[in-house]
Amino acid sequence: MTTSLPKKIWIYFLLIVTSFLVFFPVMYAFLISFMTGPELLQGKFLPQSFSLDNYIKVFDRLPLLNYLLNSFIVSVSVMLGQLAVCSLAAYAFVFIQFKGRDFIFFLFISTMMIPWEATMIPNKFTIQKLDWLNTYQGLTLPFFALAFGTFLLRQHFKTIPKELHEASQIAGLSKFAFFRRVILPVSKTSLVTLGAYGFLTTWNMYLWPLLITTNKSVRTVQIGLKQLQSLETGTEWGVVMAGVIVVIIPTLLLLFLGQKQLQKGLTQGALK
Amino acid sequence: MTLLEKPGIWKRTANGRTALLYLLPSILLFSVFVFYPMFRTIYLSFFLTDQNGDAAIWVGFENYSYLLESTAFINSMKATGLFVLYTVPIGIILALFFALLANEKLRGIGFFRTVYSSTMGISVAASSVIWLFMFNPSMGMFNRLLSLLNLPQIQWLLDPQWALLSVSISTIWMNIGFSFLILLGGLQNIDEHLYESSRIDGAGYFYRLRRITLPMLSPTLFFIITISLINAFQSFGQIDILTQGGPSASTNLIVYSIYREAFINYQFGTASAQAVTLFIIILIVTILQFKLGERRVHYQ
Numbered sequence: 001m002t003t004s005l006p007k008k009i010w011i012y013f014l015l016i017v018t019s020f021l022v023f024f025p026v027m028y029a030f031l032i033s034f035m036t037g038p039e040l041l042q043g044k045f046l047p048q049s050f051s052l053d054n055y056i057k058v059f060d061r062l063p064l065l066n067y068l069l070n071s072f073i074v075s076v077s078v079m080l081g082q083l084a085v086c087s088l089a090a091y092a093f094v095f096i097q098f099k100g101r102d103f104i105f106f107l108f109i110s111t112m113m114i115p116w117e118a119t120m121i122p123n124k125f126t127i128q129k130l131d132w133l134n135t136y137q138g139l140t141l142p143f144f145a146l147a148f149g150t151f152l153l154r155q156h157f158k159t160i161p162k163e164l165h166e167a168s169q170i171a172g173l174s175k176f177a178f179f180r181r182v183i184l185p186v187s188k189t190s191l192v193t194l195g196a197y198g199f200l201t202t203w204n205m206y207l208w209p210l211l212i213t214t215n216k217s218v219r220t221v222q223i224g225l226k227q228l229q230s231l232e233t234g235t236e237w238g239v240v241m242a243g244v245i246v247v248i249i250p251t252l253l254l255l256f257l258g259q260k261q262l263q264k265g266l267t268q269g270a271l272k
Numbered sequence: 273m274t275l276l277e278k279p280g281i282w283k284r285t286a287n288g289r290t291a292l293l294y295l296l297p298s299i300l301l302f303s304v305f306v307f308y309p310m311f312r313t314i315y316l317s318f319f320l321t322d323q324n325g326d327a328a329i330w331v332g333f334e335n336y337s338y339l340l341e342s343t344a345f346i347n348s349m350k351a352t353g354l355f356v357l358y359t360v361p362i363g364i365i366l367a368l369f370f371a372l373l374a375n376e377k378l379r380g381i382g383f384f385r386t387v388y389s390s391t392m393g394i395s396v397a398a399s400s401v402i403w404l405f406m407f408n409p410s411m412g413m414f415n416r417l418l419s420l421l422n423l424p425q426i427q428w429l430l431d432p433q434w435a436l437l438s439v440s441i442s443t444i445w446m447n448i449g450f451s452f453l454i455l456l457g458g459l460q461n462i463d464e465h466l467y468e469s470s471r472i473d474g475a476g477y478f479y480r481l482r483r484i485t486l487p488m489l490s491p492t493l494f495f496i497i498t499i500s501l502i503n504a505f506q507s508f509g510q511i512d513i514l515t516q517g518g519p520s521a522s523t524n525l526i527v528y529s530i531y532r533e534a535f536i537n538y539q540f541g542t543a544s545a546q547a548v549t550l551f552i553i554i555l556i557v558t559i560l561q562f563k564l565g566e567r568r569v570h571y572q
Contacts, residue, residue, distance in 0.1 A: 008378065015373055018369075019388060022388055022390070028402070028413060086298070089294060098288040113558055115551060117527045120534075122316070126308075126309070145306075206395070206396055207527075223397075225395075229404065247395065247398050248393065256390075263453045263456060
């Protein structure tokens, strides 16, 4: 099936115009991040030079390196925690026959109906009572269990032939050995999808770190952005945008590398 | 074989115990951070609370009747409803349009797919800061554009008439990446053969779109509509950075309102009543979607 030439030109035209519009805010932020105050006031569109002054300033203004490190630790912890907790649960749902499985499955589904924001008040007090304000565990532990992640992995585990399970039992592998040495290696793709999803959503989390961090010790970059913007005094938008660019680079890179994988994995988890 | 005993209860529940071991981390975490706080929120919504968020005086449904009479809360609900109406339909239509474009098999299409999905990689906080500058009355791009065209300037985020609309525009942009990615995945799952037979019949593009693509895409569309609705009700970050609920509370969306009531005014009772309202709204949306969806959606 070949597409006719006029139609092709028409599609390319639409693709180029719309993708330019979608990407415009990011390019705009990138260009602003190199501008000085006077340039901004003159309303220039392109900076005079691509000097890194604003980038140096933003690291001066905020403990940005510290925040980046915190975000990285928190995101990786949630990612690993979710992978461990969700894969264990998914394994039980697929490979173990037990009474009450449907009921527990229903409990898992019901957690998806409870918006996280509706429970944040008691959750904040729980963390406070555990004395976990300003700690990594306070930022990460509540997010380890994830119904969506469990379903995603369960979907994939279901496609693993049952014969493999029987063979492993005959070979005398324990349930846990089967899980660790057979199931996890053959499910690498879904684990990567869930991992990328977990990292991305945690890196971008805003409301929870806002509630749980009161000083810079474990504060994440997203809260750093809020601080930066409120410190903003008129003409230093270049510095603010430099901060924005630094913060979005890790997740943009992750998305560019894993876009195909993420798209396949998410649609699978969503629809089957 | 008559001697064969029924295995003891310990043995019969062996599988159950192992399963419990695997499920324990999830069950424990869900209990502490989902189920307990949900019941606790409902419980607190019937009380006046002290500074530590503990129940102090039982007031029954007074928190709720207070909310129903409070113009601030009614306004917040109205703003939330409008915000959902502004962001969800347009966001999905745009994402669908981009997904249809990006589903064409052309050279270099991968690049465009990456660009359309890029907003998914940009956090709400970062997006909001970028849009805050674009909306800036003197230096921002929008007003510069207006002055180039000799049009009157707009106080995007400071004018109560415009603020909610401005926040909605930026939110549509933030959500496009995710909706696009899901819809593109749905389009790519449609069986090619369906199109081939229709092409032989000489059916046009829009005929195929209406008769094949959209019906086959309906489960994905249904999914993304539900998720987008729920997400819209939960919006917080863009409000906190762009408007702080203002001007004159025109962008005081429900989650922001809960946040203020609880952590700025320390009124945990009324805040909990609002949280329960949010929970009920989302529950109704989900149930309605499933009821309507069952009838409309076409599964392969």
